[in-house]
Amino acid sequence: MKSTRTSIFILVPLVLFLLPLAIYVADTTNSTDQIARNVAIAELPVGGLARSDATLVLEAYQSELRQSPGTFTALDQSFELNPLSIGLTAAIDSALDEALQVGRSGNMVANFASWLRSFGSVEDVPLTISFSDDAIDTRLTEWEKVAITNPAFEGSVTLIDGVVVPEYPQTGDSIEKAVSAATIKSTMSTLNKATMPLTISTSEPTLTDDDIDAAVAEMEQMIDSEITLTSNEVGVRVSFTPHDLEAAVRADLSPSGDAMIVSFDEHGVLHVIDPLRSKLEREPVDATFDVELSTNEISMIPGRDGTLIDMESLLPEMKRAALGDGTGIFPLVVGAEPKFTTADATAALPDMEFLGGFTTEHPAGQDRVTNIQTMARAVDGAIVLPGHEWSINEQVGIRTEAKGYVAAPAIINGEPYCCDHPANIGGGVSQFGTTLYNAIFFSCLEDVEHQPHSLRFSRYPSGREATLGFPSPDVRLKNNTEFPVVIKTQYRSTSISVKMFGNNGGKKCTDVTYEPEAVVEAEEELVADPEGKLLPGQKVKDRNGINGYLQRVDRVVTYPDGRQETDLKLVWRYRPLTTRYFVNACEVSGEPINCPVKIPSVIGQTWEQALATLSNSGMLAAKQIEAVDDPAKDNVVLSQTPGRGEWLKPGTTVTVTVGSFSEG
Numbered sequence: 001m002k003s004t005r006t007s008i009f010i011l012v013p014l015v016l017f018l019l020p021l022a023i024y025v026a027d028t029t030n031s032t033d034q035i036a037r038n039v040a041i042a043e044l045p046v047g048g049l050a051r052s053d054a055t056l057v058l059e060a061y062q063s064e065l066r067q068s069p070g071t072f073t074a075l076d077q078s079f080e081l082n083p084l085s086i087g088l089t090a091a092i093d094s095a096l097d098e099a100l101q102v103g104r105s106g107n108m109v110a111n112f113a114s115w116l117r118s119f120g121s122v123e124d125v126p127l128t129i130s131f132s133d134d135a136i137d138t139r140l141t142e143w144e145k146v147a148i149t150n151p152a153f154e155g156s157v158t159l160i161d162g163v164v165v166p167e168y169p170q171t172g173d174s175i176e177k178a179v180s181a182a183t184i185k186s187t188m189s190t191l192n193k194a195t196m197p198l199t200i201s202t203s204e205p206t207l208t209d210d211d212i213d214a215a216v217a218e219m220e221q222m223i224d225s226e227i228t229l230t231s232n233e234v235g236v237r238v239s240f241t242p243h244d245l246e247a248a249v250r251a252d253l254s255p256s257g258d259a260m261i262v263s264f265d266e267h268g269v270l271h272v273i274d275p276l277r278s279k280l281e282r283e284p285v286d287a288t289f290d291v292e293l294s295t296n297e298i299s300m301i302p303g304r305d306g307t308l309i310d311m312e313s314l315l316p317e318m319k320r321a322a323l324g325d326g327t328g329i330f331p332l333v334v335g336a337e338p339k340f341t342t343a344d345a346t347a348a349l350p351d352m353e354f355l356g357g358f359t360t361e362h363p364a365g366q367d368r369v370t371n372i373q374t375m376a377r378a379v380d381g382a383i384v385l386p387g388h389e390w391s392i393n394e395q396v397g398i399r400t401e402a403k404g405y406v407a408a409p410a411i412i413n414g415e416p417y418c419c420d421h422p423a424n425i426g427g428g429v430s431q432f433g434t435t436l437y438n439a440i441f442f443s444c445l446e447d448v449e450h451q452p453h454s455l456r457f458s459r460y461p462s463g464r465e466a467t468l469g470f471p472s473p474d475v476r477l478k479n480n481t482e483f484p485v486v487i488k489t490q491y492r493s494t495s496i497s498v499k500m501f502g503n504n505g506g507k508k509c510t511d512v513t514y515e516p517e518a519v520v521e522a523e524e525e526l527v528a529d530p531e532g533k534l535l536p537g538q539k540v541k542d543r544n545g546i547n548g549y550l551q552r553v554d555r556v557v558t559y560p561d562g563r564q565e566t567d568l569k570l571v572w573r574y575r576p577l578t579t580r581y582f583v584n585a586c587e588v589s590g591e592p593i594n595c596p597v598k599i600p601s602v603i604g605q606t607w608e609q610a611l612a613t614l615s616n617s618g619m620l621a622a623k624q625i626e627a628v629d630d631p632a633k634d635n636v637v638l639s640q641t642p643g644r645g646e647w648l649k650p651g652t653t654v655t656v657t658v659g660s661f662s663e664g
Contacts, residue, residue: 033051034048034049035047035051035054035096035102036102036104036123038123039099039102039103039123039124039125040122040123040124040125041058041096041125041126042061042095042127043124044058044127046099052517052518052550053518054096054099055092055550055571055573058090058092058095059092061090061127062088062089062092065129065189065191066084066088068083068188070083070184070188070193070196072183072187072195072198073197074143074146074148074197074200075147075148075200076147077143078195079139079143079147081139081184083188085139086131086132086136086139086184086188087131087132087135088129088130088131088188089129089130089131090127090129090130091127091128091130092127093571094128095125095126095127095128102123102125129185129189131185133181136184136185143175144174144175147175148173148174148200151174151203152170152174152202152203152204152205153167153169153172153205154169154205154206154253154257154260155168155169155205155207155211155212156212157215157216157219157251157262159219159223159246159249162246164216164219164223166212166213166215166216168212169206169207169208169209171203171204171205173200173202173203174200174201174202175198175199176198176199179199180198183196184196206257206258207253207259207260214260215262218323219251219262221322221323222245222249222262222264222319222323223242223245223249224322225242225326226239226241226242226326227240227245227318227321227322227326227327228240228321228326228327228328229314229327229328230328230329230330231280231329231331233332234280234332234334236276236279236330237330238273240272240318244272245264245322247272248265248268248269248271248272249263249264250262250263250265250268262319263315266311266315273309280307280309280330280332281306281307281308281309282306283306283308284303284304284305284306284336284337284338285303285304285306285338286303286339286340286383287301287302287338287340287341287342287344287345288300288301288303288381288486289349289352289383289486289501291486291501293488293490296499298349298352299349300342300345300349301345302342302345303338303341303342304338305336305338306335306336307333307334308333308336309331310333313331317329317330317331340385344484345484348503351483352484352501352502352503353502353503354499354500355442355485355501355502355503355504356442356443356444356499357439357443357497357498357499357500358435358438358441358442358497358498359496359497360431360434360438360460360495361459361494361495362494362496364493364494366428367406367407368427368428368431369428369493370405370408371405371408371427371428371429372428372431372491373491373496374403374404375399375429375432376489376490376491376498377489378395378396378403379392379396379432379436379498380488380489381486381487381488382487383484383487384477384479384485384487385479385484386479386481387478387480388478388479389448389476389477389479390477390479391449391474391477392432392433392468392474392475392476393468393470393474397470398471399426399429399470405426405429407427408424408426408427409424409427409428410426410428411454411455411467426470429468430465430466430467431496432468432496432498433450433465433467433468434466434467435496435497435498436475436487437464437465437466437475438498439498439499440475440477440500441509441555441568442509442510443485443504443509444504444507444508444509444557445477445478445479445480445481445504446477446480447477448477448478449473449475450466450474450476451466451473452467452574453465453467453574454467454575455546455574456546456547456548456549456574461513462513462553463513463552463553463570463571464511464513464570479502480504481502481505483502484502485500485501485502486500487500488500488501505559506560507557507559507560508558509555509558510555510556511553511554511555512553512554512556513551513553514551514552514553514554516550517549517552518549518550518573519549520547520548520549520576521547521576522545522546522547522548522578523576523579524578524581525580525581526580526583526587526588527542527581528583528588529583529584529585532585534582534583534584535584535596536583536584536587536595539582539583540582540583541580541581542580542581542582543577543579545576545578545579545580546577547574547576548573548575548577549573550572550573551573552569553570554569554570555567555570584596594650594651596647596648596649597618597619597647597649598646599617599642599644599645599646599654600614600644601644602637603637603639603640603644604636604637605636605637606636607656607658608635610640614654614656617650618650618651619648619650619651619654620652621656622653622655624655624657624658625658626638626657626658626660627659627660627662628659628661629661634660634661637658637659638658638659640654640655641654641655642654
């Protein structure tokens with residue numbers, strides 16, 4: 001009997017221990033893709049959510065931060081700061097990675113203990129908010145110019161009508177940029193913002209009056225007499241008169257701020273020698289490749305060396321001559337090689353092959369097709385050297401009518417728009433951006449920059465597409481191979497193709513496109529009929545809606561030895577677009593307008609019936625008596641104004657003529 005009781009006493013604690021352990025195992029096994037129940041991110045409740053749902057929570061919070069301006073003061077000036085202008089970005093992915101590891105990153109015992117604590121405590125994961133330091137510095141510089149009336153001044157040396165004029169240093173105020181930048185970052189990282197003062201400090205100049213006087217003396221000597229530079233290679237003498245030198249000389253504060261540097265300005269010097277450049281220079285020409293696209297056969301077109309002005313040496317040589325005996329050497333780089341030489345191309349050619357490509361289709365004859373084909377011509381034949389980056393916008397530049405681009409529909413502020421906005425010039429080229437991006441994707445080249453559309457368009461691969469704008473969004477790649485990459489384009493009336501040629505070491509890239517997640521159905525939107533012709537109850541569709549959802553795409557790289565790895569994990573959320581209908585203005589949600597009412601006929605009704613009918617329609621009634629000789633028409637409505645079927649605003653008075661019979 002004693003041994004039985006002992007067994008029971010041993011069994012009870014064991015059961016008490018194993019029961020929560022069993023619950024823990026079941027709980028964690030069924031929620032491997034969910035954040036632990038007691039986890040918050042930046043105090044936002046995300047516990048128990050799947051990553052996709054938690055992403056929506058954090059994206060909404062980031063959106064709120066981006067729409068929450070801050071106010072800062074400097075002395076008696078106040079400045080409002082837009083979060084987007086300083087590049088506010090939340091590190092959503094890294095915060096989610098950390099949140100998903102809570103309770104899972106230790107050993108079994110540690111994880112079990114963390115699970116037990118999850119029922120009574122909250123673990124908050126920080127959400128890192130980052131900003132553009134350059135953008136903040138730019139804003140502080142702009143504000144300083146407005147707020148500071150007595151800025152510190154390091155002095156200057158200028159040339160006015162041939163006379164060198166000094167301005168001497170002086171003490172003044174300035175915004176303390178490092179401290180103020182920290183104030184901006186901490187303030188803009190919160191939703192509940194107070195107006196924050198920026199730190200103002202007194203600044204002493206680094207330069208002295210003697211430094212300015214020395215710069216004056218040097219500038220006067222540099223423009224005092226004519227100088228002559230000679231090139232023996234091409235037999236050219238170039239003379240600069242005192243007037244030429246005056247137009248080119250300048251004095252600037254050194255980057256460290258501790259000296260006044262007098263020099264000749266490149267722009268001013270080039271203005272003088274520009275008429276001679278055709279005699280002095282011959283631009284080097286890059287070697288290139290020609291591709292027979294029907295067979296993917298590649299051939300080489302040789303480049304050539306050139307002769308260039310050595311601007312890096314010219315400006316100091318002019319200063320040396322001006323401060324010396326007035327003579328010097330005109331520096332040229334003879335035999336200047338192109339960036340991509342014939343020898344480079346010859347060495348690469350035997351190993352060059354087709355890497356990958358992509359084709360998208362479109363209807364023929366649209367204005368957007370003109371833009372797609374114009375961009376394709378501008379990109380065709382571009383070469384990206386090993387280790388270098390390349391972008392569409394740097395290659396093509398801003399889209400203008402002078403370059404052959406035309407107005408066409410574009411996505412502006414998240415909605416399709418056409419066609420009086422500047423962004424409509426070149427509209428539709430995102431199809432070229434998408435085609436090029438997919439060629440990059442399937443060629444296993446490095447994806448440096450791309451941005452999918454905010455809306456999902458069926459003509460593009462879901463999650464694997466790119467929009468374009470200028471200067472952004474852009475499509476940018478890096479040549480992560482040891483060989484040059486050649487970009488070739490080809491178009492027909494109904495399609496655009498991009499092919500990549502080079503050598504990526506035999507890698508092949510494929511995609512894994514997952515099913516859409518967190519689908520948001522398109523809602524209905526009612527807007528006022530712009531022509532004002534629709535009556536209440538009438539509805540005309542203006543556009544079809546588009547569902548929003550989260551799309552994931554992986555890029556799988558297969559190596560020549562059969563090894564595989566996923567090197568890109570693309571995640572993009574498409575916004576929904578409403579299905580929009582035109583309706584009468586009174587039916588637009590929130591419009592304080594009473595809908596007009598179609599007037600019923602009350603003719604033949606008694607006066608009491610007519611009054612009730614019009615009252616139920618929201619109308620008022622005015623009675624008008626007319627004598628009748630038929631007793632059957634006594635107290636009966638004979639006519640009404642306005643008549644049946646007209647549309648009137650509620651409260652309008654309808655005049656009703658009622659018969660009156662008298663035997664006398």
